Amino acid sequence: MQNSEEPIADLLDRLAAVVPDYPRPGISFKDLTPVFADAEGLKRIVDEVIAPFAGRFDVIAGLEARGFVLAAAGAYAAGTGMVTLRKKGKLPREVHAEDYLLEYGTATLELHRDDIAPGTRVLLLDDVLATGGTVGAAVRLVERAGAEVVGIGVVLELDGLGGRQKLAPHEVHALQRV
Numbered sequence: 001m002q003n004s005e006e007p008i009a010d011l012l013d014r015l016a017a018v019v020p021d022y023p024r025p026g027i028s029f030k031d032l033t034p035v036f037a038d039a040e041g042l043k044r045i046v047d048e049v050i051a052p053f054a055g056r057f058d059v060i061a062g063l064e065a066r067g068f069v070l071a072a073a074g075a076y077a078a079g080t081g082m083v084t085l086r087k088k089g090k091l092p093r094e095v096h097a098e099d100y101l102l103e104y105g106t107a108t109l110e111l112h113r114d115d116i117a118p119g120t121r122v123l124l125l126d127d128v129l130a131t132g133g134t135v136g137a138a139v140r141l142v143e144r145a146g147a148e149v150v151g152i153g154v155v156l157e158l159d160g161l162g163g164r165q166k167l168a169p170h171e172v173h174a175l176q177r178v
């Protein structure tokens with residue numbers, strides 16, 4: 001990074017929207033769509049979210065839906081392929097499926113069985129790490145395919161929710177902790 005460049009935390013403070021009480025009272029929703037919509041913002045977050053893992057991954061997997069933005073752009077920049085980890089029922093062929101806990105009930109994340117070959121080094125990307133339940137399911141999916149999770153990159157990490165601890169010993173890199 002050049003010295004004259006705005007620190008990434010300042011860029012995120014300037015561009016990300018925080019929506020109080022969405023989708024429920026008490027939740028402070030971090031909306032990164034204005035960062036995606038800004039030319040410099042998109043380039044900075046994509047470049048910086050993949051940088052710590054440079055040269056160590058063969059493919060980037062993105063979590064539906066905002067993780068797709070980061071994973072597709074990151075894969076293009078790094079010259080790798082991109083894999084979609086999708087919510088239940090969206091993928092048309094044979095899948096691996098992993099359930100994870102939500103505040104109320106469970107949800108399921110799926111991966112096409114042949115989208116990642118055994119032994120592939122996979123970087124997982126998502127926008128926000130909260131409790132780590134969603135990324136945890138993604139890690140299990142990749143491992144069920146016989147592949148290796150080399151790291152987890154997120155733009156924002158919500159402190160105090162235990163996400164990073166839940167994902168240990170996997171390497172987690174966040175551009176900003178809030």
Ligand code: AMP
Nearest residue numbers: 028029030128129130131132133134135
């Ligand atoms: P997690 O609790 O880590 O499984 O988070 C679940 C998903 O919900 C992640 O993919 C995040 O994109 C999203 N998410 C959770 N909490 C927030 C929040 N406060 N603001 C924005 N997105 C969130």
